Amino acid sequence: MMIILFIILIFVMYLFIYDDIKYDGSENKLKDKCWQCGSKINKDYDRCPKCKVELRKKCDKCGNMIDVCWRKCPYC
Numbered sequence: 001m002m003i004i005l006f007i008i009l010i011f012v013m014y015l016f017i018y019d020d021i022k023y024d025g026s027e028n029k030l031k032d033k034c035w036q037c038g039s040k041i042n043k044d045y046d047r048c049p050k051c052k053v054e055l056r057k058k059c060d061k062c063g064n065m066i067d068v069c070w071r072k073c074p075y076c
């Protein structure tokens with residue numbers, strides 16, 4: 001019985017470590033993911049197709065579409 005528990009523990013730990021590695025590898029691809037639900041999105045999407053959160057908004061000054069996470073518009 002103890003052996004089974006041990007194997008499950010190792011398996012769970014492996015999953016956690018594997019998740020960390022996966023996360024590190026995709027960190028620079030963060031813009032291809034929805035900031036809210038994490039589902040994959042196309043860069044030219046204005047809204048997430050899964051959770052419908054706004055991904056881009058119109059700049060008040062110049063009217064260009066900018067990422068909602070950006071604090072300043074790079075176009076103006």
Ligand SMILES: [Zn+2]
Nearest residue numbers: 034037048051
């Ligand atoms: Zn989403």
Ligand SMILES: [Zn+2]
Nearest residue numbers: 059062073076
């Ligand atoms: Zn602007």
